[in-house]
Each structure stands twice: as C-alpha cells, then as structure tokens.
Amino acid sequence: MMERAMEQLNVQLSRLTRSLRRARTVELPEDNETAVYTLMPMVMADQHRSVSELLMNSKFDVNYAFGRVKRSLLHIAANCGSVECLVLLLKKGANPNYQDISGCTPLHLAARNGQKKCMGRLLEYNADVNICNNEGLTAIHWLAVNGRTELLHDLVQHVSNVDVEDAMGQTALHVACQNGHKTTVLCLLDSGADINRPNVSGATPLYFACSHGQRDTAQILLSRGAKYLPDKNGVTPLDLCVQGGYGETSEVLIQYNGRLFQMLIQMTQNDDIKENMLRQVLEHISQQSESNYQRILTSLAEVATTNGHKLLSLSSNYEAQMKSLLRIVRIFCHVFRLGPSSPNNGNDMGYNGNKTPRSQVFKVRQGQGVRRRDPTPGREIAVSELTKHSLQEPLELLWHSLDEWLVLISTELEKNRADPGTGADIASLLLKQRQVDSAAGTGANGDGDGDGDGPAPPLPEVVMETAAGSCAHGEDVISMTANRLSAVIQAFYKCCSCQMPQGMTSPRFIEFVCKHDEVLKCFVTRNPTIIFDHFHFLLECPELMSRFMHIIKAQPFKDRCEWFYEHLLAGQPDSDMVHRPVNENDILLIHRESIFQSSCEVVAKSSNEKLKQGIAVRFHGEEGMGQGVVREWFDILSNEIVNPDYALFTQSADGTTFQPNSNSSVNPDHLNYFGFAGQILGLALYHRQLVNIYFTRSFYKHILGVPVSYQDVASIDPEYAKNLQWILDNDISDLGLELTFSVETDVFGAMEEVPLKAGGTSILVTQDNKAEYVQLVTELRMTRAIQPQINAFLQGFHTFIPPSLIQLFDEYELELLLSGMPEIDVSDWSRNTEYTSGYDLEEPVIQWFWEVVRSLTQEERVLLLQFVTGSSRVPHGGFAYLMGGSGLQKFTIAAVPYTANLLPTSSTCINMLKLPEYPSQEVLRDRLLVALHCGSYGYTMA
Template identity: 80%
Template sequence: MAAQIHWLAVNGRTELLHDLVQHVSDVDVEDAMGQTALHVACQNGHKTVNSTTVQCLLDSGADINRPNVSGATPLYFACSHGQRDTAQILLLRGAKYLPDKNGVTPLDLCVQGGYGETCEVLIQYHPRLFQTIIQMTQNEDLRENMLRQVLEHLSQQSESQYLKILTSLAEVATTNGHKLLSLSSNYDAQMKSLLRIVRIFCHVFRIGPSSPSNGIDMGYNGNKTPRSQVFKVRKVYDVVRKIDVKEMNLTKHAFINQKPHTQNPLELLWHSLDEWLVLIATELMKNKKDSTDITSILLKQKGQDQDGTSIPPFEPSGPGSYENLSTGTRESKPDALGGKQEASADCQDVISMTANRLSAVIQAFYMCCSCQMPPGMTSPRFIEFVCKHDEVLKCFVNRNPKIIFDHFHFLLECPELMSRFMHIIKAQPFKDRCEWFYEHLHSGQPDSDMVHRPVNENDILLVHRDSIFRSSCEVVSKANCAKLKQGIAVRFHGEEGMGQGVVREWFDILSNEIVNPDYALFTQSADGTTFQPNSNSYVNPDHLNYFRFAGQILGLALNHRQLVNIYFTRSFYKHILGIPVNYQDVASIDPEYAKNLQWILDNDISDLGLELTFSVETDVFGAMEEVPLKPGGGSILVTQNNKAEYVQLVTELRMTRAIQPQINAFLQGFHMFIPPSLIQLFDEYELELLLSGMPEIDVSDWIKNTEYTSGYEREDPVIQWFWEVVENITPEERVLLLQFVTGSSRVPHGGFANIMGGSGLQNFTIAAVPYTPNLLPTSSTCINMLKLPEYPSKEILKDRLLVALHCGSYGYTMA
C-alpha cells in the first residue's frame, strides 16, 4: 500500500490518491528512507497538481511536520525544490520551520537554489529570516550568483523592501569594512567578504524595483528617489574631466546635507577611509623624528581581539557617529589620538601594514561610486578622491605594484586616472602585465570546459579551405561574440578533425591570408618583413569589411593566446595601442622621406629658401592632390620655429590620416574582443610579442622543454638522432616541424615552456611507435605530441620526417 500511495503522490494523481487514502488507516506510511507520501509530494510534480496533491494528503491527516531519517520535513523538501505554492500551503496550515539533523534549514536550501519566490514566502511567515539572508552574504560557501538572484527578486516587491535590502547590505558592508581597517582581523577573509557584499549591493542597486505602478522613476532622471539615501554622491565639477553632473541627468544623486547622526553606514566607511589616507599623507610629509608613532598603536591592536570581535583602530571623535547604527559598528578615526607618542618606526612601516587593507576599501568605494553612473562613465566623486589622495596612492603602488593588479581596477576604466599611474604600470615586468591582462580580459566570463569543442553544433565555425578568408569572414560575422570569447571550434569543410590543433592552423592560415596581395589590405614595408595598411585598399570594394574582420581575427587570437604568423610595422602596432606616431615611423614605408624629415629637424632652415608650406602633395583616390596639413596650411610657411609641428603633421598625414578609415575598421573588429583600456598596458614591441611570439626557434630551449612517453627516454638513440636532425635542418623546416606537431608556426613569449595544449600548458611530447617500413611520423596537435616510429637509423628517420613535414603539415583527421 505504501508503494501505491507514494507513486500516486509523486505523479500527482490526486483523484486516485483521494480515493485510496479513504481506505488506509495511516496516510503517513514510510518508505526505507523514512519518507511519507507528503514528503515526496512536496518535492515533485507541477505546481498546480503538486499543490492539490499536498492539500489532499493534509486533509487526510498527513503529519505536516514529520521528519524523515535525516530530519527533513515536508517544508524542507518544498524549499529544496523551489516549490513556492507548496511552501505557502504548508506554512498557512501550521508547518514549523525546522532544520535537518545537519542543521541545514529550509532557507539555506532556497538560497542555494536561487529560489527567490520561495524565500519571499518564508519571510512572510518568519520575518526574522530577512536578516538571516542579509548575513548569508558573508558566507563564502554560498554561490554569489544565487544570493544575487534571491535578493534581486526580493528587491522587486516594493520600494520599501528595496531600500531595506540596500540599507541592510550597506550596514553589513560597513561592519566588514571597519573590521578590514583593523589589524586585528584576518586580511584575506575580511577583504573577500567586503568585496563580495559590495558586489551584491551594487547588483541590487542597479536593478531597482521594476513595478511601473510604484510611481518612482528608478532611471537616471529625477531627484526624489530614496535611493540616494543609501549612499550619496556629491555634485562635483571635476577639474580633470570638467563633468557637469546636472548635464549627466544625475541630480537624484546630488549632495545631501545630512547630519552625523543621520549619515548612512557606507558614508561612515568612506569617511574613515578618507581620514586614513589624509593621516598617511601627513605622516609622509613629516620629518621622521617628529612623526607620530602610528605603528606602535596599530601593533598594540593586534592583541585586543580576544573575544573574536574586530575592534576598529581608533575611537570616533564627536557624538553620534556610530551608536545609532543597527549594526553597532564604530567608525575608524585614525586622527583621534590622545596625544603624540614617541616614534619607533618609519612611516613606511605603516604603509606596508595598511596599504592592502586600505586598497581593498578603495576598490569597494570605486565599485559603489561606479554603480551609480551610466555605463562607461567614471564617477566624478571617485576622480576627485583619486586626485585628492594621489601621492598616497602612488606611494602604495610604488611599494607594492601588485596592488594595481589586485585592487586598482579603476585605472583600466578611466583614461584620466590611468595616465597618472602609467609610468608605474609600464615599469612592471612584462610577465606580470601579461598575467594581469588575461586575468581582467577573462574576468566575468563563465568557466568553460569547451576546449574548443562546444556542445552546440551551431557554434562550430565551418569554413572552406579553398575560400578560407571569405568563408571565415562570413561565419565570424554571424557568430555570437560572447561565445567566441569563451571558446572557438573550427572544422574545415569535408574534414573530420576538430580541436585545438585545427584552431591553431586556422589562425595560421588566416594570418597569411590577411596580407595576401589579392585583397589589397596591407602592403609590405620597406624592410620586406612587416606590413602596413594599404592606403589604396579602396580598390577592393569590401576592404573596410575585411579590415574589420582582420581586427576580429587578431583580437580573437590574442583573447585565446593563439599566435598569428604576421608582423606589422611599428606604427601600426602604435595605432592599435593608441600611441601617437612620430617621424621615425615613416622610415618603415619611405626611408628616404624619413631622412628628409630628419634633416629638416637637424638643420636651420631659415635661409635655405625651401618655401615649404603646411600642405603636401599626396595620392587621393589615384590622383595627386595638394592636401593641407591644417586649416589654411597652403598659405602658412614652414619656419625654424614651427618646423617641428610641420614634421609631426606630415608624419600624421602619411602614417595616420591616409589610412584612418582602414585603422578605424580594424580597431572596430579588434575591440570586439580586446578592450582598448587593457591593451594599453603594453608598448608596440610587447604587442608584437603577444601577437606573433618569438621570431626565432631556440632548439636548446625546445630540447629542454620536451617530454618523452610510451617507452622513449632522452638518452635513447632514436631521440638523439631526432635532435641532431632538428639542429641540422633549415629554419623553415623547423617551423614546419613545430606546426606539424602543435598546429602553430610560432613559439609563444617565454619559450617552449609556455606552449598551450587543448587544456592549458602542454609541453612538446615525443611518443614511441613500433617501426614498420615506410611508416611516417604522425602527430596529435591537441596535446602537442609527435608520434615518432623507432627508426633503425638516423638517415631513415630524417627521410621519413621530411616527407611527413612537406606532405602532411596541412589537413587533419580523427586519427
């Protein structure tokens, strides 16, 4: 009988269940897990049917609070599966809010599943659970996106609920922020907790109530929305950006002249941060002998946290700053010292002890300022903050440049701020900047195990070898940009192979096609090895579309750490980076003209009678025309005083203005995958390394970073013969060998130790294969493996290897 009742409950057969329970004495008959029909009905079925079945069982006397063997009640199961209606029925009919034997509560299950509607029902019957959800934001074991989902739903219910959530989150963030500013707290845990809460806060802040009937405009217009009560952004006319906040329609965030006792919690944290930085700035300017011994005070705090509660570094001066907060947080007031103490340490010790903590709070401050601004616009308040504390922030960065990588993300998003720190950033090792570049490039993207093999067949780029440039342009233009950022899968029409090796070959072939003269996109420079956009590319009617595609390919290659077999002129790398060109760059396309410009700069032209004007004759759509270098340039003579301007304007005309449409189209495609703020971390030489790898193949480095498997060892005769052959073949054949095994003809920056495989870094590997006559070497490009037969002699090995390289380096199967 138990099996029948459970089956009907699981499948929502309410009518049959109703008839059956009339003839049983105990509707709570259990299965082996101690579950009754009510347990299984609460976790299964469609909402309407499920609710009807639950009501039927309750009407028949089912125990609403009966636990199974693990202590889970029917309400527990309803919440674990997000059954909102069922949970509401149970609570309405008196279900108790009980945890299981492990202490897991129904609310824990709702939040873990992101079931906002079910959480709402629980809070209706148990209002205390609202604060429990707010406190859950500090639990690192809970997935942040699930918490966001729950709070997003709750915030949509009403304006008052929305403000309550924001205020509660702000209070928790402030508490965590003040703990972080106390040396008695654990830095890593407190920093992660603060930034997590602030991220959730900003997400909820941006969403806002969506109900059109609430009568409040939650956009960027209007000045009566209560959202500004959560934290305020002062109206700032910034001297750097000259931004008028009124013109930005952000009056709702205007300055609110609040008294200390009505200050919102986050403002107290920002005030503490500001005072800390002012104090450090003051100490930096003081003579060491006269400096206040902040260090001894800070160190003393480390022993004050005996009860596990973080004590703020200093007591607040003035009444009412914190005591009125529901969190009980006390504001950190670094300047409220009872008096000066004898100096015992250099101020730099203070910086080393506080810089990371203060920098994390600065990051939180930036996030809060940014979430109030339209996308792409930096908060005037934050710019004012950075300008005010410029010297201290530079001191932080100089002492520990990794702070830039960890917390000062705002540098990348605001050119005005970036320029203030660029000299410090560029001084960091190239390797560190590369790591920072890729960390930020891929931040926010979901983790993917695609390894260039997407689940959806429609995401595969199917291209034709005989028209690879045009067919690739067509499929890439139609592909989803976000998906291409996450992973690429390429298949050649009529071939079975698909994987990392095929992707690498695709990039290799396309990089050659981009500079194919048939498309007239690029011309070879004077050195014969690099390429420059062709000012006459308009002969190809699709040239701008193709330039955009070329930018996409290079952006994709950089995004996925794939090397391209192409080198550009130094000036074109500068265009990609947004660096101005100079007259020396002209030498790449016209060495003689560059020498003339150099001569003008090096010599006094006052009495030479050159009669140069600020205009030059240039090719415009196939005809020579006089082009002014600036308005009225044809009537402005070049003199000794203005010759430097003339040389710069000529350079810009030849190197930039003449190819501006081509540059713009290329950058449009490139920036689809690589943000301009990120790429400026590098100079033009480093960008070439990132895109094209090392131009030379170092055989000794190759040998050093090679692994052996399937029976081979480094000392085996076949392996000795192999490396002797590699050292003696031509450089071109070495490139063919590298491409044959890895799919790429280039070595990445850092050498063979950094070669990528299908699942990350993968060393070049040689595997043993039993020898049979005429057997050629084969490869598995996804794992960078050369399958080398155990040849009986060095001569046979070389012969078979070269045959494979010259005949088998293109095309892939599933062998």
C-alpha cells in the same frame, strides 16, 4: 466409453463454437495464473459483463495476487477507474484492504489516481483509510501529494487521524505544502491537521512550503498561526527561501515576522549562501515599494560600513572581512541600480521614476542644507528630510575613514622623506589601533560581539602610539595597510560606479584618486597585484590608468601575461583550447582553396561566445580535426590576410612587416575584411595561438591606442623620416622652405593637397611650430590616411580582446604575444625536447637528428616546427612554453621501426615527431627534407 468420449467432444466443440463467435474465451482456465491474465485486460477496459460471465461458474480466486508486485484484480480496477468491475469483484468477495508487495491497497491506488467513484465504492465495502503502505503513506497522503481536494473532503470523514505520519514523520499537510496545493492545505487545516507538527528532522509544514518557494501556501499557514521554527539542524524557513532565490516567499515571511528582515540583511555576510540567490530575494523585495527599497539600501549600507570598519581594524581577519565587504557592496549596487518596480533603469543618473534621487544614497552629510527638486511637479524637498534613517550616512562615514587613513599615510610618508628618523611614528600609531580594536570588542577575526554593530570606526587620529615594535618586526605602514585600504577603495569605486552610466567613471572617484595619487602609487609599486585584485578601476578608466602606466609597465612581462589571461578568461567556463562540438554546426568547415572567403563567412555566422569557449576546424574533404588543424588554420589564414590580392595590407620598407593599405578601398568589402582580420588576430590572442604575420610598430601602437611618433614613419618611408628628423634637429628660420601645414598626397594617381589642420594651407611652418607640424604630418601618414581601416580592424579585434587589458603591453610585447619569436634557437629546442618509444638523448639517431637540424636553414627549421606542431612560431619564453592540445606540451620525438623510404610523420595535437630509426645521418636528412617540403600542410587524425 465411446458414448462418453463423444459427449466430451461435443461439449468441447460447443465451447469452441461459442468462443469463436464471441471472439474470446468463454470459460476461464482452471489455474489462477492463466485465468488472471485472461481477465486483466477485461478489467482494465471495465468489461464487467464479460468478467461476470467468466467468473459465474469459475473457481477463480478473486483475491489471487499475481505479477512481480503481487496485486489483485481489485488493485487493477481501482488503479484504472474500472468502477463496474471493481464493484463486481467486491461482490465476489475481493478484499478491499489487501496490500500488494509495496503495502498499497486498492484505496491507495484509487486515491493516487483520483478515481473518485472507485474510492466511494471501496469505502462502502469497508476499505480502511488508515492503512499505511511500506513507506507509511495512507490514502490521504496520496490525495495531498496530487492536490485531490474534492476527494479529500469525502475521505477525511472516514479518517481517524488526519495527522497520520509516513516513515519520515510527514503528514498529509507536509506533502500538500511542499507541492503548493492551496485548497488541499485549507481542507486539511479545517479537518484539524496540526499546523506546526514537525517530521523526524524537525521540519514543519511551513518549512516544507518555503523549501519549494510555495508563496501562497506559506501565506495560508502564517495566517492560520503557523510558527516560524527551524529544523533540527538549525535551518530556518527563511534560509530555505534564500537558498532557492524565492523572493516572493521571503517577502511573505517578513510580512508576518518583521525581525526576519534584519536576518535577511545579515545573510549578506554568509559565504555559504549563494550570492545570486540572495540577490534575487533582495531584488524582489526592494521592487515592491519605495519604503522597501530605501530600507534595504539603508540596511545594506550599514552592514557594509560595519564590515568596512572591521576591515580597517588591523586585528581583523583580512580575507574574511574583505570578501564580506565586497560581497555586500556588490549586492548593494545591484539593488541600487534596479530600484523599486523599475528593473531596466540601471543607467539612470538622476531620479528613479518618482523615487528618491539615487545620488542621495552616497553623498549627503548630516546637517547639510542642500535642497533638490522633488520629481513631483511644483514641490521641492530637502535632501535631509528624505534620508532621516541614514540611507547615506553609514557609507559616507566609511569613505570618510578611508580618506583619513590615506591622508595620514601621505603625511607620514612626507615626514619620513623629510626626516627618515620619524618613520616609526606611523607604525606606533598603527599598533595602538590594536588596543583600540580590543577595547571596542573586536575579536581575532574582527567579528565583535556579533550584534551587527561592529567596533567603533578605527579613526587614525585616535590610533597614535605603540607600533614601534611593529617596525622592529619588519612591518611598515604600507605592508600593514595596503591590502585593507585597497579593498575599501574597491568598494568605494563600485558604489560610485553604480551611480554612473555604463562605461563612465564617477567624477567623485576620479577626484579621490587624484587627491591620493601618491599613496595609491606607493601601494601599487610595493604590490603590483593590487591592480588586479582591487584596482579594477585602472583597467576600466583610461584617464586613471595613464597615471599608473609607468608602474604597470615596470612589472615583468611574464607576470603581465598571466594577469592578462586571468582577467581575459574571467567568467568563461573551463574548456579545452579546442572546442569539442556538440553537433556539426559548431565546427568551422573551411574550404582550403578559398580559405580567406570561407573563413570570413563561417566566423560571421558563428557565435562570439562559442568561439571564446573553443574552436573546432575541419578542412572540407579532409578528416583531420584537433589542435594541429586549428593551428594550421591560423597560420595559413594569417598569410592570406596580408595577401596583396585583397589589398588590405601593404609591405613596409623593410619588406617583412605590414600595415593597412591607405588605398584598400579598391576592394569594395575592404572594411568588412579589416573587421574580419581584427577578429582573427583577437581570436588567436584569446586562445594563445600564434599568427604568421608581423606588423609595423605603428600599427601595433594603433592596436594599443598609443600615439604614433615621427620615428614610426621610417617603417613606410625611411628617407621621409630622415627629413622630418632633420627639420627637428636644425633651425629652419632662415632657410626659406616655405612649408605650410599641408601636404600633397597621391590618391589613385592624382595629387591632392590635404591640410594638416583647419586653414593649414595658409599657415607657414616656423621654428616655433615645427614640432607640431612634424607630429601632424606623422598622424596624417600613419593614422588619418588609414583611420577607417584601423577603426574596422579594432572593432573586430575588441570583440575578443578588451582595450583595457591589451594596454598592459607595449608594441614590442604585443608583437611577441601575437607572433612569437621570429628566430628559432636550436639549443633551446633541444633542451626542451622529450623522447619516447625507446629513444633517448644518447641514441645515434637523436644525435644525427640534432646535427641535421643545426645544419638546416632558418626556413627549413620553421617548416620542421610547423610540420610537428602545426605552427611556425615559438611562444614567448621559448620551447618550454610550447602548447599542445590539452595545455603545455613539449616537443617530443618517438621511435618508429625503419623500413625503406619511410618518411617521418607527426601528431600535431601532441607536438610529436615520429622519427624512424634511420641507418645513417644522410638517409635521415634526405627523408626529413622530403617530408618537410612535401608534407608541411595537411594533417590526419593524430
């Protein structure tokens, strides 16, 4: 026994010695689970000699499946490309067709990772290339997914069916097309793959190529005879291209199937297709050639015209046809501005490089003999020759119908004024149109027969009898046609605008508005929202806006405020008024001791777009952030803007309002500071924040672009204003005033004579020209003397507030928008207060509170409002419109248990006063006043 034990010990020591010298186990453990983890790192490193030595005298099962996925060492070798170990394992009897838990064989893994040598060896040992994994994927699917064409050539020789399908019915050709592997696609097609084979949802290889915008792959398929087939849901390859915005792939489809062009054009009427994607496709195709450009514009013009005529049909669906028309026109104008191969020439008014003159798209009628010079030197061509296929005629027909309608309405309105009894004629005429629409094939939704031709143009002269009943039902011509005609007018404006440089209005459109001024004013008077729904040109064109301003100003202030913010925020992502920053760089970090200077610096560094999305403010050394801090920042900063130390603004005669200081240049940075002040007021208005500052009426007029009048002089010099009034009220012919068109002005202590106009020092003021003199004096005192300051301020203000929108208001309303109501109505305040945490209106503490508030001075009430809300102003409309951190938030009073000397506190983000349950009115008043006078600035987290 002792000898046997010694012999075993010697064997173990010998093994230990050999193991230590070789730095590895010399023999495999007896159990497969332990042995496989010893072998696996060697197989991964392809240490075939070590693996061979270990397997030599081992009983290890080379097909042992281990791990969660139950793979063998042969799987590991194939996956890692360890070809020597793979061959060794195959010789030891490893099964090349053993499937792991997902159904993958070693050949699948070698194919997936492109291990060519391993694939070759597995095939030598009879690996089955047709085995599918659990998802139905074979080795050739893996090669096709990854585009391993060089391996695919070797493998297809062993494949019995190159079109073997996975669980979704997809072949290797499907997945190769989806991933755009051109050489793989060619290899599969050369090996007999079915080019039109559908998967389980009916999608062919061409469908897969188009779904991912694989232009070259689609071209290969089409050149090999691929059919254009939809899937089982009717979705076509072109649908997929448009949904993805794949212009190049769409172009290939159209090259091989010309009828798809018209299908593409008809997609402009489909609201389910994203407009920007469709626009990308048409943009690409139009830029490929002059002929493409003209063809697309012609076709879009025809479709727009058909939809426009449908819209003018009273039996059509207004909403659907209106959206369709404006969508098509937007796309038309986008393509028109770009032109072929010239994406940056949107402001070109004349010729598009060596292309067709753009103005031809709109304004050429059949038979016109107008000739224009061709861009090619020395060659002149007739416009009609360049536009045989009606680049312009369809749109021109629509504009002609629009013009006829407006002329007819104008005529009938005139008749009605002259003889009210004839007012039913036009109503009769309109209902007759419904009969005409029906005869033309227009259905209830105005879609006609769906062939794209649409109904005949609803010309007013043929629509003449039957609407007496319409008036009987309360429908008159304006209510029946205003929205429809207005939508077509909007389309006309867009088409005219895309011919003009940015910011300019087409003379043709201005002429159109002037011609139909009476009818358009009638539309706006009846339904003012038309201005904001369709008459955008009024907001963009001051010369047209002035014609309608009296109608706009007659609308309720509240409605105009809603319109203002609706259009001001158009295009901005939805966001809270307080921006929740992603990082510290988005926070405006302000130093309280130098609030003006530090605010100026951080705003200058900030992106205007981020400031529009929201504002986050933190005072240096303080933890507070939120809506209350933002409001405090605006409140303090507005006071700093008029700080005399900066010499930017000077007090008016009434001591409460401010206007720019004509001597502000004493501060070298005064114009930059005026620009900053404009930004702050614009930003406050943009985010509906009130500022603690009031300007003179004349400065509000400057912001609005309204001329000042001599009465405005009273704000800075009441006596001088009276003198101007006296001149206007009295005959000055024989008074011997000897005034000239010049004034003496104090410039830093020195008097200078300034002419009011050229040669003014020698032009006497007379009875005939005194009104001009008064106006010029007014402009000098109120405008010219501070013009640089006004310009700098407006440049900053217009960064956030477009001039076209602010002109919706007058100077009094602008003051309300910027500063709120200067007086606090305690009754309104109490009516719009909520109570929580045990308080209600009948509680003694609440009764005492309102009695105390009524006894406070106006200044103390402002301090209380500021203490609770962070702002010293009440918004227009009163306390019912008080804003909180997430929108409208009423003033709220919450109960807090009382302890001796406890002061009220507040949460400014939610406009909440935390009022202790004081034992008496006297204690409440004392504690409240202490809090107001000692704690009105500085907030912690609410």
